[in-house]
Amino acid sequence: xxxxxxxxxxxxxxxxxxxxxxxxxxxxxxxxxxxxxxxxxxxxxxxxxxxxxxxxxxxxxxxxxxxxxxxxxxxxxxxxxxxxxxxxxxxxxxxxxxxxxxxxxxxxxxxxxxxxxxxxxxxxxxxxxxxxxxxxxxxxxxxxxxxxxxxxxxxxxxxxxxxxxxxxxxxxxxxxxxxxxxxxxxxxxxxxxxxxxxxxxxxxxxxxxxxxxxxxxxxxxxxxxxxxxxxxxxxxxxxxxxxxxxxxxxxxxxxxxxxxxxxxxxxxxxxxxxxxxxxxxxxxxxxxxxxxxxxxxxxxxxxxxxxxxxxxxxxxxxxxxxxxxxxxxxxxxxxxxxxxxxxxxxxxxxxxxxxxxxxxxxxxxxxxxxxxxxxxxxxxxxxxxxxxxxxxxxxxxxxxxxxxxx
Ligand code: ATP
Numbered sequence: 171x172x173x174x175x176x177x178x179x180x181x182x183x184x185x186x187x188x189x190x191x192x193x194x195x196x197x198x199x200x201x202x203x204x205x206x207x208x209x210x211x212x213x214x215x216x217x218x219x220x221x222x223x224x225x226x227x228x229x230x231x232x233x234x235x236x237x238x239x240x241x242x243x244x245x246x247x248x249x250x251x252x253x254x255x256x257x258x259x260x261x262x263x264x265x266x267x268x269x270x271x272x273x274x275x276x277x278x279x280x281x282x283x284x285x286x287x288x289x290x291x292x293x294x295x296x297x298x299x300x301x302x303x304x305x306x307x308x309x310x311x312x313x314x315x316x317x318x319x320x321x322x323x324x325x326x327x328x329x330x331x332x333x334x335x336x337x338x339x340x341x342x343x344x345x346x347x348x349x350x351x352x353x354x355x356x357x358x359x360x361x362x363x364x365x366x367x368x369x370x371x372x373x374x375x376x377x378x379x380x381x382x383x384x385x386x387x388x389x390x391x392x393x394x395x396x397x398x399x400x401x402x403x404x405x406x407x408x409x410x411x412x413x414x415x416x417x418x419x420x421x422x423x424x425x426x427x428x429x430x431x432x433x434x435x436x437x438x439x440x441x442x443x444x445x446x447x448x449x450x451x452x453x454x455x456x457x458x459x460x461x462x463x464x465x466x467x468x469x470x471x472x473x474x475x476x477x478x479x480x481x482x483x484x485x486x487x488x489x490x491x492x493x494x495x496x497x498x499x500x501x502x503x504x505x506x507x508x509x510x511x512x513x514x515x516x517x518x519x520x521x522x523x524x525x526x527x528x529x530x531x532x533x534x535x536x537x538x539x540x541x542x543x544x545x546x547x548x549x550x551x552x553x554x555x556x557x558x559x560x561x562x563x564x565x566x567x568x569x570x571x572x573x574x575x576x
C-alpha cells in the first residue's frame with residue numbers, strides 16, 4: 171500500500187533504521203520506520219486513510235506516527251508506523267537539539283548513528299525491495315560490528331555512545347576499535363559534560379531495559395561514562411547489586427504477577443540506592459529524568475528502605491501482609507534486592523501466597539445474614555482476612571459462621 175501511494179504522490183518511500191537491520195538479521199522488529207522523500211506528514215495522512223489508522227503529526231520535526239489497532243486472537247493490539255521526511259540534521263552546537271531541513275535519503279541515512287542502522291529498503295512499487303547500503307551496513311551486520319559513519323559522530327550526539335553499548339549488548343556485536351577510540355576521545359574532550367535534554371534519560375532507560383544491566387554498567391564504566399553520570403557511582407558495587415536485581419526480576423517473571431512493573435525503573439533505583447539524598451537529586455538532574463518519574467523513584471526508594479527497617483522479625487503472616495499490602499510491586503521487588511535471606515523468604519511467601527488471599531464473603535452476603543450495613547462490615551472483613559492469612563476459614567461456609575458469631 172505504501173509503495174503504491176508513494177508512486178501516486180511522486181515521492182520516494184523507504185523502510186529504514188532498526189526495521190531493516192532486524193529484517194536482515196531475521197529478528198522480529200517492534201516498530202516500522204518509513205522515510206519519505208517528500209512531505210512526510212501528507213504521506214502519513216494519505217497512508218492512514220488507506221489502512222484505516224490514526225495520524226499523530228509532529229510538524230516541528232516533519233514527522234508523523236500512524237496508530238493502527240488490530241485485533242489478533244480476540245485481543246486488541248496497537249501497532250505504530252513512524253513516518254519521517256527525509257532530512258539532514260544540522261547542529262547549532264554539540265549536544266543541542268537538531269534543526270530539521272528537507273533533503274534526500276542519502277543525507278538522511280548519513281545523519282544516523284551506526285552503519286547497521288543506516289540501511290534502507292525502497293518501498294515504491296517500481297523498485298520494491300531494493301536494498302540501499304551506502305555505508306557498508308550489510309557487511310557490518312555480517313561481521314557483527316558497531317561502527318559510526320564518521321569521526322564527528324559522538325561530538326554531534328554523545329548519547330550515541332550509550333546506544334553503541336546497548337546495540338553491542340543486545341545484538342552480541344562488537345564496537346569497532348575505531349568507534350571505541352572515538353568514544354574515548356569524546357570523553358576526553360568532555361563532550362558528555364555538555365549533554366542535556368531528555369534523550370540521555372531515554373537512552374539510559376533503554377540500555378537498562380534491553381540488556382543485562384550489570385554488564386552494560388560495566389561497559390559504561392570501562393569507557394569512563396559511569397562517573398560522568400555521577401562521580402559517586404561505584405562500578406563494583408553497582409555491578410553486583412544490578413546482577414542481583416537482574417536475577418530478582420528474572421525470578422519475578424516466573425511468578426506471572428498480575429501487576430505490571432517497569433524493570434528499568436527498578437534498575438535505576440538500584441543505581442540511586444547507595445547515593446546520598448543530594449547525590450540522587452544531582453544524578454536525576456544530570457540525566458534529565460521527567461519530574462513525575464523523579465518524584466516516584468525517590469519516594470519508592472524511601473518506602474523500600476523504611477519497609478526493610480520495619481520488617482517483622484517473626485514470620486507472622488498478618489504482619490507481613492500488613493507491611494507489604496500497601497506497597498506497590500516495584501517497591502517490593504526493590505526490597506527483594508536488598509533484603510536479608512529471612513526477609514526474602516517472607517516477601518516470596520507474600521507474593522506467592524498471601525497477596526491473593528481475600529474474604530470470599532461479599533457485602534451482599536452479610537446483608538442476607540441480616541447484618542445492617544455500616545462500619546461493622548469492614549471490621550468483619552478485616553477479621554476474616556486475618557483468620558485466612560493464618561490458614562483458617564478456608565470455605566465460604568466457615569466465613570458465614572464466623573460472620574454470624576461476630
Ligand atoms: P530498537 O528499536 O531495536 O532498539 P532502532 O534502531 O529501531 O532499534 P530507535 O531508537 O527506535 O532504534 O531509532 C530508530 C532509528 O533512528 C535508528 O535505527 C537510527 O537509524 C536512528 N537513530 C536513533 N537515534 C539516533 C541517534 N542518536 N543518532 C543517529 N541516529 C539515530
